[in-house]
Amino acid sequence: MGQRFAGRRVLLTGGASGIGQATAERFASEGATVAIGDVDVAGAQAMADRLGGHAFAYDARDPAAALKLVGDAQAAMGGIDILLNIAGIMTWGRIEETDLGAWQRTLDINLSGPFYLTQAAFAPLSAAKGCIVNVASASGLHPVYGTSAYGISKAGVIALTKSTSLEWARHGIRVNAIAPGGVNTPMHEKTTAAGGIDPAIFTEAAGRNMPKLTDRDACTPAEIAAAIAYLASDEARYATGTVLILDGGQLTG
Numbered sequence: 001m002g003q004r005f006a007g008r009r010v011l012l013t014g015g016a017s018g019i020g021q022a023t024a025e026r027f028a029s030e031g032a033t034v035a036i037g038d039v040d041v042a043g044a045q046a047m048a049d050r051l052g053g054h055a056f057a058y059d060a061r062d063p064a065a066a067l068k069l070v071g072d073a074q075a076a077m078g079g080i081d082i083l084l085n086i087a088g089i090m091t092w093g094r095i096e097e098t099d100l101g102a103w104q105r106t107l108d109i110n111l112s113g114p115f116y117l118t119q120a121a122f123a124p125l126s127a128a129k130g131c132i133v134n135v136a137s138a139s140g141l142h143p144v145y146g147t148s149a150y151g152i153s154k155a156g157v158i159a160l161t162k163s164t165s166l167e168w169a170r171h172g173i174r175v176n177a178i179a180p181g182g183v184n185t186p187m188h189e190k191t192t193a194a195g196g197i198d199p200a201i202f203t204e205a206a207g208r209n210m211p212k213l214t215d216r217d218a219c220t221p222a223e224i225a226a227a228i229a230y231l232a233s234d235e236a237r238y239a240t241g242t243v244l245i246l247d248g249g250q251l252t253g
Helices: 018-029 041-051 063-077 100-120 122-128 148-171 186-194 199-208 221-232
Strands: 009-013 033-038 054-057 082-085 131-135 174-180 243-246
Touching: 009 018, 009 063, 018 033, 018 041, 018 082, 018 221, 033 041, 033 063, 041 054, 054 063, 063 100, 082 100, 082 221, 100 122, 100 148, 122 148, 131 148, 131 221, 148 174, 148 243, 174 221, 221 243
Parallel strands: 009 033, 009 082, 033 054, 082 131, 131 174, 174 243
Antiparallel strands: none
C-alpha cells in the first residue's frame, strides 16, 4: 500500500472498533500518525499501541471533552491535518415509541459530538489547510423504517457537512461525508439484537431492497475506511460538500 498520508496527522473518533478501527488501520498503513479519541479508552489504547499512535479518553456528548481532545492531539502530534468524525450509536424504534432519553443520547453522540469536535478543531485545521470526513448514513438521505432517531441524527450530520464546507472553504478546509448503508460491525450486531431484530431477517430485507452486486448484503468496515481515505487524500482535493454513498444500491430500491 502507498504512503499517501506520510507526514499527515489524523485525529479520529470511535477508533476502538468497527469502522473507526478499520479507518485507523488504513491511515496508519499509508503513513499517517493517528490519534484516537474513544469512550472505550482501553480499546483505543490497544489500537494506538499497535499502530504507533496516540489514544485519549473522549465522550462525544461533552463539548469540553472535544476541546481537550483537540488540545491533547495537537500536543501529541504537533498539529492536526485530518479530522474524522466516526464515533456514533445506532438506535431502533418508531417515533411514537422512542424514549426521550434515547432520542437525546442519539442526537448528542451522532450530531452534537461531530459539531463540538469540528468547532474545536477549526484553528489547527485552518493552519494546516486540512480536511474533515464525517460518517453519516444512507438513512440520513432516505428514511429506514424503525430507525427514526438515528436517521434524523445522520441527516443532521449531512447538513453539518455541507454547512461547514461552505463556511470553511475560504480557510482552505475541505469537508465531506460518507453515507454507508448496512455495515458489518460490532455496533450493528449489538443494536440489532437489542432492538429485537433477527439479523437473518435484517439481511434478507436488505437484500430484497438492493440490486444484487455480490453475495453479501452489507459492506465491510475496511471498504468504508478505503472510501474515507479517498475523501481525505489529495486525490479528492477538488471535493468538498460531497456525500459519498456506499450502500450497495439501497437508495435505488
